[in-house]
Amino acid sequence: MEKQQKYPLGAEHYNLFEEIGSGATATIYRAVCIPTQETVAIKVLDFEKENTELCKIAHEARTMTLMDQPNLLKAHCSFVTDHYLWVVMPFMSAGSCLHIMKSAFPDGFEEAVIATILREVLKGLVNIHQHGDIHRDVKAGNILMDSRGAIKLCDFGASASLFDEGKRLHGRKTFTGTPCWIAPEVLEGKEYDFKADIWSLGITALELAHGHAPLSEFPPMKVLMEILRCKPPGLDYGRDNKFSKSFRKMIEKCLVKDLHKRLSAQELLKHPFFKKARSSEYLTRTLLKELPSLANSAKESKIKEFVVIQKKLAEVERGETGRYKKGFSGWNFDVEAIKTQASQLPDGEEEVEHLLPSLIRSSC
């Protein structure tokens, strides 16, 4: 007898419920697999949507199916219905760390929680890097948690391989990611490798400590210039005195501009800061107590995001700020906005314009 697929292929086998998240490329729903009655999450990507890059979508679905490490979100299966790709995956009921912060911890998490989350993310990154891949979009919005406190890194839409037809490439040069989290060598269009994820992890550590990433209040062009020109961000001696020296030192090891001096994921895992990491049960106890359901918090954060966008648009209309695409931690890189801002640069800031060609190149 033919072996029955645990996760059947075809939209008719799933009941879709409320939307639990959305990103630049997809909408994510809570769903139930009808034959098994298991709750799952389904990421629906529209092939016909403007700006959709088919090779990126196919790459993400393939990568998600091949993942095999407890800290990486593995897809159960994927299939095409009409012009939509459905990716069926485990339901991470607490949502992303960004959602958790927005819902209940607007000023960030305590240190033991951060150490626990980042240790799990690092284990996932060690696996990705060992397979010759780079994630390229490490941030709180892409770190998911389930009801038992398990942590998984998701969104492999931006990931890339350091191997081509079996041959190791020296590095990659195309640009992708979300501005505040992007390593300087990536912005400069230089060759980069898996160490770019370690820079993003350092920025994510600051995001988890403060509730937002450094520079997230600025428009993209200013973010780019600050990352390139200024010294790396870090914990502030005054404002952040509730955090330990080992946390500050760990962030410093991630946010080194020279990628050759930056630690690898494996080396970073041995840093004393991670001795503060606790169990997944500790995460559920500390974070999930009063967290609203994911569907409600997704609805609420959409409303909050709408209010932020309206405020920004009003500021733009009053000429108080540059163009702004989407709310704080959620905006993605908008090449048109960057071009507009570059053309409006005052004297002495033209040097950033030479970066644009490398930023605009396709990441596929």
Ligand SMILES: Nc1ncnc2c1ncn2[C@@H]1O[C@H](COP(=O)(O)OP(=O)(O)OP(=O)(O)O)[C@@H](O)[C@H]1O
């Ligand atoms: N398996 C899941 N379980 C629960 N929530 C999820 C799941 N997958 C995604 N989400 C929610 O949906 C959001 C968007 O998901 P994801 O980052 O995969 O979409 P995207 O379109 O690729 O986003 P981006 O704009 O970062 O490219 C996440 O931040 C998370 O809140």
